[in-house]
Amino acid sequence: MMYVEDEMLASAIATEDHWGGGSGNLHKNSNGNIVTNGNTIVLIKSFDVKGSTEDTRLRIMKKNVRLVANDAQCIEGEIKNQRIVILTKYLRNQGA
Numbered sequence: 001m002m003y004v005e006d007e008m009l010a011s012a013i014a015t016e017d018h019w020g021g022g023s024g025n026l027h028k029n030s031n032g033n034i035v036t037n038g039n040t041i042v043l044i045k046s047f048d049v050k051g052s053t054e055d056t057r058l059r060i061m062k063k064n065v066r067l068v069a070n071d072a073q074c075i076e077g078e079i080k081n082q083r084i085v086i087l088t089k090y091l092r093n094q095g096a
Contacts, residue, residue: 025072029092035075038064040094041086049084061094062086 027035030044046058062077065086074085 027067027072027075027088030089031092033093035065035067035088035091035093037067041065041075041077041091042094043086043091045090047090049079049082052082054080054082062091 029035029041035041040061040063043056043058043060043062046056048055056079060079062079066076068074068076068085073088075088075091076083077086078084
């Protein structure tokens with residue numbers, strides 16, 4: 001039998017890492033840290049937004065990101081009221 005702290009259990013449930021012994025499809029940023037829904041992230045690369053005249057700037061902070069359910073390499077964020085998909089390899093968690 002194993003006892004787990006409530007905080008650790010809540011984290012495992014939020015990331016669905018408790019199913020399949022930790023082999024879940026987790027969203028990880030450029031540093032390998034887990035990204036969850038509602039996280040605040042910082043872009044580590046500037047890039048053009050496809051289909052728009054807008055571009056992103058290095059170190060822009062995005063709040064309340066959403067995970068793309070079927071792709072662990074993508075998250076959804078918002079730039080000037082437009083939802084875009086961002087690759088997780090181009091971001092880090094705020095404060096990391």
